[in-house]
Amino acid sequence: MWQLNSASGFYKAPVCKCILGASFISSVLINFQHQxxxxxxxxxxxxxxxxxxxRLVTARVVFLDVKDLLIGSILFYNFRTFERRYGSRKFMTQMIGFFLFGSVLxxxxxxxCKLLQFNMEPLPSGPLCFIYPLFVPYFLDIPRIELGNxxxxxxxxxxxxxxxxxxVASGSLExxxxxxxxxxxxxxxxxxxxxxxQLIGIPNVVARFVYSIFGRFIESSEPKDTVLPMGATLELQRQERMDQIEQQVLLQSLREQGPPYNPNQNGPGLFGALNDGIPLAEFNEGLRQRNAPAADPPSDEQIQQLVDMGFTEERVRRALLMSQNDLNTATNFLLQDS
Structure with a gap:
């Protein structure tokens, strides 16, 4: 048996729940009410x-294209992990900033484009101005783990x-x-x-006031720990994926402490490779030297901080041990495995 724990649903992500729920429901209704x-x-x-x-507001609410609705909903649901990582108040501030920057740009x-005499149609509707900016922290902060070719x-x-x-982006010039x-x-x-x-920060008093009114409607309950039977092959694949995450972090340590490596040998490829050109024997030796558990157990403060983001205590302890009690690395482990 494999205990499959995941921060599924919208636990600790009420802002994503509101934006995605409002967009999905209104998009479905508008596609039936064409007037x-x-x-x-x-x-x-x-x-x-x-x-x-x-129109800058109403056009952000509804997807008028069904394809954009389906794909945009999937992307925004996956990006809910950033609300858990930043906190709902900071995440909502981000959304406001994305709206302001996106509208002006x-x-x-x-x-x-009009000055260049391009024939411009109306821009695509929907909360795309919230989705595409999140690709920036997704690219920079979430580790790349090679799964295949x-x-x-x-x-x-x-x-x-x-x-x-x-x-979504390849549909048209707009x-x-x-x-x-x-x-x-x-x-x-x-x-x-x-x-x-600093200019558009949401004060604590405003956040508490809004939560006191709408909190019971937008808050999601903590996901229950579910024990699911998993085949031996799937269990091994999941364990291998976690091992690859650990190797990715250890590789970074090798780069910083070990001898120079040749980036042209078995290079990273389009989406990043595992050993990034380090000779296999040297790579494995570095892993053996550094693949040791943390000397001290994780602190209660570290555990509680990650548990508050929506992860179970068991997964938090495991991630902290794998990351040598480094909070940022452990967070990346948990986000990648969500």
């Missing part, structure tokens, strides 16, 4: 020419999300603009451009 469809079109000409600024990009291209546990994002502006928004937020993170 209201025009209110949710992201028409930049009406926004700028007739000052219908309210998109309107400027459309204006430039397709036509010689290394594939990682993150590749599926990248393919979904490319699927979707490319929205995706590009979203990624730029994520970079600007990460760099704290114009001190935006």
């Amino acid at each position: 209201y469809r025009d209110l949710f079109v992201y028409n930049h000409s009406l926004i700028v020419g007739k000052h219908q600024l309210w 998109e309107l400027c990009a459309v204006h430039v 397709v036509f010689g291209i290394p594939m990682t546990g993150k590749s599926f999300q990248y393919f979904l994002g490319l699927q 979707t490319i603009l929205v995706a590009f502006c979203g990624i730029i928004s994520g970079i600007l937020w990460r760099k704290n451009f114009l001190k935006i993170q």
